[in-house]
Amino acid sequence: MQAPAVRFRVDFGRHGAIGPGKIALLEHIGTGGSLSQAARELGMSYRRAWQLLESLNSSFRERVVRSATGGRGGGGARLTPFGRLLIRVYRDFDAELQLQAARSFKSIADLTRQKGARGVRGRRAAPIVRLKDR
Amino acid sequence: MQAPAVRFRVDFGRHGAIGPGKIALLEHIGTGGSLSQAARELGMSYRRAWQLLESLNSSFRERVVRSATGGRGGGGARLTPFGRLLIRVYRDFDAELQLQAARSFKSIADLTRQKGARGVRGRRAAPIVRLKDR
Numbered sequence: 001m002q003a004p005a006v007r008f009r010v011d012f013g014r015h016g017a018i019g020p021g022k023i024a025l026l027e028h029i030g031t032g033g034s035l036s037q038a039a040r041e042l043g044m045s046y047r048r049a050w051q052l053l054e055s056l057n058s059s060f061r062e063r064v065v066r067s068a069t070g071g072r073g074g075g076g077a078r079l080t081p082f083g084r085l086l087i088r089v090y091r092d093f094d095a096e097l098q099l100q101a102a103r104s105f106k107s108i109a110d111l112t113r114q115k116g117a118r119g120v121r122g123r124r125a126a127p128i129v130r131l132k133d134r
Numbered sequence: 135m136q137a138p139a140v141r142f143r144v145d146f147g148r149h150g151a152i153g154p155g156k157i158a159l160l161e162h163i164g165t166g167g168s169l170s171q172a173a174r175e176l177g178m179s180y181r182r183a184w185q186l187l188e189s190l191n192s193s194f195r196e197r198v199v200r201s202a203t204g205g206r207g208g209g210g211a212r213l214t215p216f217g218r219l220l221i222r223v224y225r226d227f228d229a230e231l232q233l234q235a236a237r238s239f240k241s242i243a244d245l246t247r248q249k250g251a252r253g254v255r256g257r258r259a260a261p262i263v264r265l266k267d268r
Binding site: 010012093096 | 145146230235
């Protein structure tokens with residue numbers, strides 16, 4: 001069997017949400033000290049990275065990142081203590097969640113179908129559409 | 135503050151995934167005994183509902199639903215014991231997760247910004263007024 005992986009985001013109602021994209025962005029900013037570098041490393045546009053950051057900064061009364069060298073594009077950025085707290089709380093929750101999922105879904109995961117056991121073509125039996133299942 | 139809500143899906147690698155859409159579909163089938171009715175109730179197309187179900191049935195070695203009256207569209211459908219197990223495990227995990235999130239993210243949720251405190255245009259400005267009614 002394969003251990004199940006939980007993909008999740010935490011929604012604070014109208015106040016915003018945090019999920020793997022925003023947390024990864026914060027982590028890369030923490031490591032590299034630069035928003036534009038973090039965006040490149042994550043394969044997202046600078047504009048998209050900036051939007052994620054703005055969303056975080058406007059969701060909470062504490063900023064998550066401060067500009068280190070002024071407003072120039074690609075300027076330095078560093079995490080605030082609150083930004084570091086956000087990462088830590090999220091990652092701790094994530095780790096606990098995955099452990100809990102492995103326990104809770106063991107009986108289910110044991111029953112996943114072994115793809116190798118199916119026909120090679122298998123076009124009719126297999127699901128055709130890749131589901132996003134929102 | 136607002137209690138955070140975790141939105142999640144459980145991914146079994148190449149074997150498939152389960153999330154709120156599939157579980158809601160199973161629950162409605164369990165209640166109404168019909169795939170087409172379940173689809174209507176959830177505001178999804180019959181085709182979409184059928185795809186979700188096929189994905190589930192092909193992900194696991196046990197079927198989640200059996201057709202009760204043959205293959206006609208809209209025919210009766212009922213949950214198998216495995217289908218009921220899937221719902222129960224998912225919902226138990228969900229409930230535990232939400233409790234855990236409330237604990238883990240309390241310090242974060244307490245810092246969500248009160249939207250009412252922002253200016254009407256409010257795109258650039260930081261919140262000026264600190265609301266008391268948290």
